[in-house]
Amino acid sequence: MGWSMGTATAMPLFSDPSLISSELYVLLEQYVKDLILDDPPHLSFGIVLPPDEKTYNPWTDKECKTPEELYQNFGFWVSSYWTHPDVSGTIHGLNYQRRGNTPTITTWTSEQFQKFYNEPAAVRSELRM
Numbered sequence: 049m050g051w052s053m054g055t056a057t058a059m060p061l062f063s064d065p066s067l068i069s070s071e072l073y074v075l076l077e078q079y080v081k082d083l084i085l086d087d088p089p090h091l092s093f094g095i096v097l098p099p100d101e102k103t104y105n106p107w108t109d110k111e112c113k114t115p116e117e118l119y120q121n122f123g124f125w126v127s128s129y130w131t132h133p134d135v136s137g138t139i140h141g142l143n144y145q146r147r148g149n150t151p152t153i154t155t156w157t158s159e160q161f162q163k164f165y166n167e168p169a170a171v172r173s174e175l176r177m
Contacts, residue, residue, distance in 0.1 A: 049083075049084040049085075049086060050083070050084070050085050050086065050088065050092075051086040051087060052086070052087055052088070052089060053089055053091070053092070055085045055086070055088035055089075055092040056088075056091065056092045058083060058085070059083070059085070059092060061076075062083050097139065098139070098140075101139055101140065102144065103139075103142075103144050104125075104144040104145065104146055106118070106121050106122045106124075106125040106126070106146075107122065109121055109146070116167070119167050120167075123151075123153045123165055124147050124151045124153055124154070125146070125147060125151075127151040127152035127153040128147050128148030128149075128151040128152075129148045129149070129150075129151075130142075130143040130145065130148040131143060153165065
């Protein structure tokens with residue numbers, strides 16, 4: 049399973065059967081049944097956004113001056129919810145605010161924050177887009 053930008057690292061193995069040997073294929077077949085992509089970003093598929101589209105990317109926010117600020121910002125962004133003004137199916141109708149109203153992370157107690165948010169794990173595992 050690949051989630052978010054992690055889908056970009058999960059997909060290459062399945063992209064072209066000629067990339068792996070038949071021996072490796074037989075081995076992998078014992079362990080891998082399906083590839084599940086959970087919320088893959090456009091970049092995982094090589095899709096280029098229209099040049100006039102100004103999306104928000106929490107990893108490139110110029111207000112964040114340190115890596116720690118970037119990861120904290122990501123926590124707010126990834127736990128936010130948005131009301132999109134136009135859900136007709138084009139990218140132009142989406143809401144690209146920096147944060148949605150009441151990100152889930154802001155409702156956690158300090159104990160929940162310690163339990164559910166692990167910044168060092170995010171630093172090790174999330175690829176910047």
